[in-house]
Amino acid sequence: MRFSTAASLLLAVAPAALAQDLTGLLQALNSTGHSRLVSLATQLASTDVGKSVLSQLSSGSSFVLFAPTDSAFDSAPSNVTSDPTLLADVVAYHIVQGNFTNSDTHYTNVTLGRTLLSDPTYVQLEGNKSQVVAWNDPTVTNTTTAGNITIYTIDNVLSFPEPLSSTIPADNISLTGVETALRSVEVSTFNSTTNQSGTSSLFDVLDTQLHGFTFFAPNSSAVQEATNAISGLQSNTTALQTLFQNHIINGTTVYSPLLSSQNYTSAAGEPLHFILNGTGHYVTSGNVTAQIIQPDVLLPNGVIHVIDRVLVNTESDSGAASSAASSASSAATQSTSATAPIGFSATATLAGPNGSVQSSGSSSHSGNAAPGSMHTMPSVAQVVSVGMAVLGVVAGGAFVLA
Numbered sequence: 001m002r003f004s005t006a007a008s009l010l011l012a013v014a015p016a017a018l019a020q021d022l023t024g025l026l027q028a029l030n031s032t033g034h035s036r037l038v039s040l041a042t043q044l045a046s047t048d049v050g051k052s053v054l055s056q057l058s059s060g061s062s063f064v065l066f067a068p069t070d071s072a073f074d075s076a077p078s079n080v081t082s083d084p085t086l087l088a089d090v091v092a093y094h095i096v097q098g099n100f101t102n103s104d105t106h107y108t109n110v111t112l113g114r115t116l117l118s119d120p121t122y123v124q125l126e127g128n129k130s131q132v133v134a135w136n137d138p139t140v141t142n143t144t145t146a147g148n149i150t151i152y153t154i155d156n157v158l159s160f161p162e163p164l165s166s167t168i169p170a171d172n173i174s175l176t177g178v179e180t181a182l183r184s185v186e187v188s189t190f191n192s193t194t195n196q197s198g199t200s201s202l203f204d205v206l207d208t209q210l211h212g213f214t215f216f217a218p219n220s221s222a223v224q225e226a227t228n229a230i231s232g233l234q235s236n237t238t239a240l241q242t243l244f245q246n247h248i249i250n251g252t253t254v255y256s257p258l259l260s261s262q263n264y265t266s267a268a269g270e271p272l273h274f275i276l277n278g279t280g281h282y283v284t285s286g287n288v289t290a291q292i293i294q295p296d297v298l299l300p301n302g303v304i305h306v307i308d309r310v311l312v313n314t315e316s317d318s319g320a321a322s323s324a325a326s327s328a329s330s331a332a333t334q335s336t337s338a339t340a341p342i343g344f345s346a347t348a349t350l351a352g353p354n355g356s357v358q359s360s361g362s363s364s365h366s367g368n369a370a371p372g373s374m375h376t377m378p379s380v381a382q383v384v385s386v387g388m389a390v391l392g393v394v395a396g397g398a399f400v401l402a
């Protein structure tokens with residue numbers, strides 16, 4: 001029997017106290033049809049990340065475990081199950097600390113929680129924060145508990161968020177116009193490892209260099225509409241830089257549930273104001289208000305919220321920009337132990353009872369889509385597979401700035 005073999009292997013490698021608690025978890029997993037996950041659990045003890053995951057799970061704290069079904073593992077890339085190091089990171093991305101079962105803590109459209117995935121190969125958020133996962137109620141097909149661990153059955157293996165350069169080539173987030181624009185905007189950079197200053201395109205800064213940011217990314221039709229305004233600035237590098245810096249929060253990854261309780265300062269030092277009302281979620285910079293049409297596109301090093309208008313604002317305040325960046329970097333060093341949905345507070349806008357919202361027509365996607373990908377956000381896997389299909393077709397349509 002798969003379970004007994006797996007469990008006894010795990011008992012052989014794990015300290016007795018730890019094994020005690022995990023037996024209940026493994027049993028609960030086995031009895032809800034997760035025999036692949038049970039057998040994969042035996043491999044966890046062979047890596048440091050895996051050991052840490054096992055010891056946290058057996059600590060008595062509350063966790064949510066997203067448990068892919070056996071068939072989800074069958075359709076996952078083979079390295080997920082064959083490479084123990086990758087497997088441990090994958091499992092870490094399926095575990096969120098805290099008890100999320102209280103229905104009061106569900107947002108209208110999405111719940112975001114911080115996972116145990118902190119491997120710097122896959123996550124480069126400010127303050128070495130671990131990666132988040134986003135989901136909504138219909139994602140979870142069954143719920144059970146084992147001690148303080150809530151097991152959510154899901155029918156896909158979650159994939160890690162991928163960098164901007166892999167996320168953009170997807171027709172469903174239509175950011176190719178802004179990619180062209182960002183690639184043409186050069187900003188000065190300072191590499192603290194090599195102590196060298198230089199220049200990079202704003203695109204490269206967001207793709208790999210900046211650890212922790214929020215980018216309000218106008219979709220391609222918004223960029224098209226602003227062609228005149230933007231091309232009028234082509235000869236003024238500073239103005240162009242400023243305009244795009246007004247779309248960025250430098251040093252802080254702000255997920256959508258946090259975008260109504262606080263205003264932020266842009267990387268150009270201008271205020272960004274937020275409104276959440278009956279028609280949606282809006283961001284204002286200068287005299288332009290844009291609607292957030294796709295929140296929480298997760299990246300290894302930040303987050304994108306897709307908006308329907310370019311925030312044409314060339315005002316800046318360098319003092320405000322650097323003081324915002326420095327408070328962001330000091331805030332990032334404060335340790336956080338998130339054990340509730342991100343952005344949850346008693347005064348936030350909350351959903352009705354669990355499951356009362358958005359339960360149909362939300363997913364026409366299949367495969368390795370992350371839970372949060374359903375309807376409100378694309379999963380990385382989805383983006384990549386769509387991206388492969390459309391790559392090479394998307395270069396046209398965008399204006400050229402340089």
Ligand SMILES: *[C@@H]1O[C@H](CO)[C@@H](O)[C@H](O)[C@H]1NC(C)=O
Binds near residue numbers: 001003033
């Ligand atoms: C594990 O689940 C299988 C059915 O999927 C069942 O036959 C077996 O008895 C279970 N093992 C334990 C130890 O619960």
Ligand SMILES: *[C@@H]1O[C@H](CO)[C@@H](O)[C@H](O)[C@H]1NC(C)=O
Binds near residue numbers: 059060061062147
């Ligand atoms: C579950 O959590 C409660 C409260 O944090 C704790 O008292 C209890 O010992 C935990 N249960 C297990 C099985 O660890």
Ligand SMILES: *[C@@H]1O[C@H](CO)[C@@H](O)[C@H](O)[C@H]1NC(C)=O
Binds near residue numbers: 077078079080086
């Ligand atoms: C695992 O395999 C997939 C698909 O073959 C590939 O895209 C991915 O980069 C691999 N991951 C690692 C960490 O090697």
Ligand SMILES: *[C@@H]1O[C@H](CO)[C@@H](O)[C@H](O)[C@H]1NC(C)=O
Binds near residue numbers: 031142144145
């Ligand atoms: C769903 O979970 C319950 C326990 O909460 C379990 O009895 C039931 O068998 C599970 N259903 C499936 C399809 O695994």
Ligand SMILES: *[C@@H]1O[C@H](CO)[C@@H](O)[C@H](O)[C@H]1NC(C)=O
Binds near residue numbers: 150
């Ligand atoms: C989560 O908290 C609720 C109370 O809000 C409690 O009833 C439930 O047992 C807890 N679940 C776990 C798995 O700790």
Ligand SMILES: *[C@@H]1O[C@H](CO)[C@@H](O)[C@H](O)[C@H]1NC(C)=O
Binds near residue numbers: 193194208209210
């Ligand atoms: C700084 O330079 C090092 C060495 O060339 C490089 O590996 C690293 O990626 C650079 N860091 C940034 C943020 O560009």
Ligand SMILES: *[C@@H]1O[C@H](CO)[C@@H](O)[C@H](O)[C@H]1NC(C)=O
Binds near residue numbers: 238239242314
């Ligand atoms: C460039 O734009 C900035 C506003 O961002 C403005 O202050 C400056 O005067 C402009 N320079 C020229 C040469 O038009």
Ligand SMILES: *[C@@H]1O[C@H](CO)[C@@H](O)[C@H](O)[C@H]1NC(C)=O
Binds near residue numbers: 260261273
């Ligand atoms: C954000 O800015 C708007 C417009 O200035 C203001 O009405 C609102 O009170 C501010 N919100 C917070 C939380 O400061």
Ligand SMILES: *[C@@H]1O[C@H](CO)[C@@H](O)[C@H](O)[C@H]1NC(C)=O
Binds near residue numbers: 277278289
């Ligand atoms: C919500 O705010 C936006 C932006 O200010 C506004 O255009 C819209 O009419 C408001 N909707 C409602 C229902 O108040």
Ligand SMILES: *[C@@H]1O[C@H](CO)[C@@H](O)[C@H](O)[C@H]1NC(C)=O
Binds near residue numbers: 108276279280281358
């Ligand atoms: C939640 O989803 C519904 C349906 O897709 C949408 O109309 C609404 O604007 C969303 N609410 C927020 C706050 O994003």
Ligand SMILES: *[C@@H]1O[C@H](CO)[C@@H](O)[C@H](O)[C@H]1NC(C)=O
Binds near residue numbers: 287314
């Ligand atoms: C918005 O502000 C810009 C200056 O930043 C100005 O040129 C433009 O006319 C304003 N638009 C409206 C509709 O007020």
Ligand SMILES: *[C@@H]1O[C@H](CO)[C@@H](O)[C@H](O)[C@H]1NC(C)=O
Binds near residue numbers: 245251322
């Ligand atoms: C973010 O802030 C740091 C520190 O002030 C600065 O060096 C960097 O250029 C800023 N990045 C952007 C994209 O504005």
